[in-house]
Amino acid sequence: MTASPPRRRRFLGMPFDPVPADAVVAAIAARGPENPFAYVVTPNVDHVLTASRRPDLLPCYHRAWLCVCDSRPLRRLARLFGLTLTLVTGSDLTRRLFAEVLRPGDRIAVIGATPAVADGVRRRFPWLTVCDHCPPLGFIDDPAEVDRCLAFLEREASRARVIFLAVGAPRSEQLAAVLAARGRVRGTALCIGASLEFLTGARQRAPHWMQTLGLEWLFRLFSEPRRLWRRYLLGSVALARLMLRYWRGPAD
Numbered sequence: 159m160t161a162s163p164p165r166r167r168r169f170l171g172m173p174f175d176p177v178p179a180d181a182v183v184a185a186i187a188a189r190g191p192e193n194p195f196a197y198v199v200t201p202n203v204d205h206v207l208t209a210s211r212r213p214d215l216l217p218c219y220h221r222a223w224l225c226v227c228d229s230r231p232l233r234r235l236a237r238l239f240g241l242t243l244t245l246v247t248g249s250d251l252t253r254r255l256f257a258e259v260l261r262p263g264d265r266i267a268v269i270g271a272t273p274a275v276a277d278g279v280r281r282r283f284p285w286l287t288v289c290d291h292c293p294p295l296g297f298i299d300d301p302a303e304v305d306r307c308l309a310f311l312e313r314e315a316s317r318a319r320v321i322f323l324a325v326g327a328p329r330s331e332q333l334a335a336v337l338a339a340r341g342r343v344r345g346t347a348l349c350i351g352a353s354l355e356f357l358t359g360a361r362q363r364a365p366h367w368m369q370t371l372g373l374e375w376l377f378r379l380f381s382e383p384r385r386l387w388r389r390y391l392l393g394s395v396a397l398a399r400l401m402l403r404y405w406r407g408p409a410d
Contacts, residue, residue, distance in 0.1 A: 175224050178246070187258070187259045199225050210400050230248045248349070264319045267290070268322045312342045320345060324350050
């Protein structure tokens with residue numbers, strides 16, 4: 159990224175940086191564990207819908223160093239309004255960081271991955287030092303658990319080049335915003351969802367042709383129909399309403 163990055167854009171209430179994937183990777187590669195803390199978020203349709211219901215979450219995205227689109231369907235919808243969003247999926251960004259940026263001896267911190275996934279990262283990348291912490295479900299609403307998580311990061315991530323926040327949305331984004339506000343951690347954090355599970359093979363990602371067509375959601379639906387059918391059905395209705403409101407109202 160240059161010293162004067164392109165102006166941040168907004169779509170459906172969510173901020174987006176028009177920065178291509180190669181530039182995002184290069185920007186992260188240029189940072190080390192000594193740099194002031196900064197975090198990257200990659201919102202998709204679910205993030206947008208959640209933030210539309212909970213506007214208190216939007217500051218977590220606005221405060222991000224980089225906020226880039228992780229959704230081909232969202233990108234295509236933006237085009238209907240003459241807005242071009244660059245596509246930077248969290249899974250591909252994570253894969254590229256391990257392949258192109260992280261070097262032998264680098265230290266990384268992982269928050270939220272199961273012990274099996276964290277061990278999978280250690281086995282696949284034995285030249286990295288991996289420190290991990292897996293807070294319990296619902297930790298973001300428990301001040302004591304949040305403090306434990308922060309204490310771990312402030313202790314273990316002080317020398318980490320990259321911090322991977324894998325506690326799900328919007329918890330990862332909330333945790334990143336708290337870390338930025340406290341100012342006690344350095345380096346770069348990424349809110350990555352299930353990216354490490356895909357990277358280690360603990361979870362299967364959609365075939366490339368489905369990714370290209372923007373059908374990863376369909377692959378996930380077929381993989382977990384009982385858990386996801388209601389979310390996608392209700393989410394489609396909510397997205398249609400949000401799009402209609404965006405079309406009727408002033409530019410967001």
